[in-house]
Amino acid sequence: MPSPVRIIGTGLIGGSLGMALRRAGVDVQVEDVSPGTAALAVELGVGELPTTGSRSPELVLVAAPPDVAASLVDRALRRWPDALVADVASVKTTVLEGLRLLAREEDLPRYIGGHPMAGREVSGVIAARADLFQGRPFVVVPHESTLPDAVTVLKGLATEIGSVPITMDAGAHDTAVAHVSHVPQVLSSLLATTLLEPSEQALGLAGQGLRDTTRIADSDPRLWVEILGANAAAVGEVLTAVAARLEQVREALTTLQGDPDPGTGSRRALADLIAEGNRGVRRIPGKHGGGTDAFSTIVVLVPDRPGELARLLTEIGQIGVNLEDLRLEHELGREVGLAHVAIDATREDLLTRELTARGWRVAEA
Ligand SMILES: NC(=O)C1=CN([C@@H]2O[C@H](COP(=O)(O)OP(=O)(O)OC[C@H]3O[C@@H](n4cnc5c(N)ncnc54)[C@H](O)[C@@H]3O)[C@@H](O)[C@H]2O)C=CC1
Ligand SMILES: O=C(O)C(=O)Cc1ccc(O)cc1
Structure with missing residues (x-):
């Protein structure tokens, strides 16, 4: 691992990177415009403030907002002529293009793009966590002249902080994140804007579905203006398709009012939407969505009494099943919570049988 590592921009991502690197024994120097x-960041254990006597960094990580990333990378390349320099901005083409205008040709091979696909809807160093990147993809984005050593170093860093390195070029990265991160942000925010209208009583009926689909609507507007603006073409293309689909749904609903002629196919249009959505969600890799059939989720009803969830987890352990993930759904005033327990798919029948025998109520997710 390179050491020292200088982190420029110690907010949520820079702070989390510093904490994770320090845990891996790296000497971390912190720098922020504020x-x-x-x-x-120093008080929270992200790293140390550099002094005049500090060693020059071997690696610089720029974790500032996307609009300043290119100029900070250029400055770092000039300040430390022997260091590798990476940025972690959520968009990669605009940073690279900006850098091509600013940087000296001979400095460019020491630059490599990076993007840890992990974050939180809260920003700032106060929200930083050493385990933020655990198990998450970390996109490594070399350009034509990036040094092979820079690729090796960034991939090594990604692995060291517990994430999974994936190499892509800037264009492929930006198209991918338009689909998996930027459009979801727009649609989640759009959905949340519809909640400004209903009464408090109406909102009191909200369940987990609304919470799941609006979680990221709490994100930082300043950061997202920069991200969306810098990936405007790719995001705009996906949104054009979404808008056409939305119009079809709206038309189908208009037709369905009154006494629709089955020949119009309106019900079919709605059924197609939901069914295609089913297919889409199953393509999300990982524990919940699919892409792999390795995990199953069972739902266990947990009485709203102290110690019940702990008892459930203990008994799952006693049955000998490894818990892969846990989500608790609990609405105020409800007498039971729903524990969504993700486990190895081959253990589902055993766990369902054993928990039922011990008096738990189990439903399939
Ligand atoms: N928030 C998220 O979920 C993710 C964000 N990113 C990317 O990471 C970068 C940082 O984002 P966050 O940590 O969420 O933002 P943040 O707002 O928590 O932190 C940004 C930090 O950069 C500092 N800063 C701003 N201008 C600076 C400058 N000129 N020089 C030095 N420091 C400067 C700010 O003072 C702040 O401490 C962004 O480029 C973002 O696109 C990447 C992955 C996930
Ligand atoms: O919260 C989530 O699910 C995210 O995926 C967060 C996120 C936000 C911005 C990024 O550039 C990368 C990841």
Whole structure:
């Protein structure tokens, strides 16, 4: 691992990177445009403030907003002529294009793009966590002249902080994140804007579905203006298709009012939407969505009494089944919570049988 690593921009991502690297034994130096933020980062264990006597960094990580990333990378390349320099901005083409305008030709091979696909809807160093990148993809984005050593170093860093390195070029990265991150942000925000209208009583009926689909609507507007603006073409293309689909749904619903002629196919249009959505969600890799059949989720009803969830987890352990993931759904005033328990698919029947025998109520997710 390179050491020292200089982190420029110690907010949520820079702070989390520093904490994770320090845990891996790396000497981390912190720098931020806000001295207060840098001082707080030191107090939170992100790294140390560099002094005049500090060693030059072997690697610089720029974790500032996307609009300043290219100029900070260029400055770092000039300040430390022997260091590798990476940025972690959520968009990669605009940073690379900006850098091509600013940087000296001979400095460019020491630059490599990066993007940890992990975040939180809260920003700032106060929300930083050493385990933020655990199990998450980390996109490594070399350009034509990137040094092979830079690719090796960034992939090694990604692995060291617990994430999974994936190499892509900037264009493929930006198209991919338009689909999996940027359009979801727009649609989640759009959905949340519809909640400004209903009464409080109406909102009191909200369940987990609304919470799931609006979680990221709480994101930072300043950051997202930069991200969406910098990936406007790719995001716009997906949204054009979404808008056409939305119009079809709206038309089908208009036709369905009154006494629709089955010949119009309106019910079919709605059924197609939901069914295609089913197919889409199953393509999300990982524990919940599919892409792999390795995990199953069972839902266990947990009485709203102290210690019940702990008892459930203990008994799952006693049955000898490894818990892969756990989500608790609990609405105020409800007498039971729903524990969504993700486990190895081959253990589902055993666990369902054993928990039922022990008096738990189990439903399939
Ligand atoms: N928030 C997220 O979920 C993710 C964000 N990213 C990317 O990481 C980068 C940082 O995002 P966050 O940590 O969420 O933002 P943040 O707002 O928590 O932190 C940004 C930090 O950069 C500092 N900063 C701003 N201008 C600077 C400058 N000129 N020089 C030095 N420091 C400067 C700010 O003072 C702040 O401490 C962005 O490029 C973002 O696109 C990447 C993955 C996930
Ligand atoms: O919360 C989530 O699910 C995210 O995926 C967060 C996220 C936000 C911005 C990024 O550039 C990368 C990841």
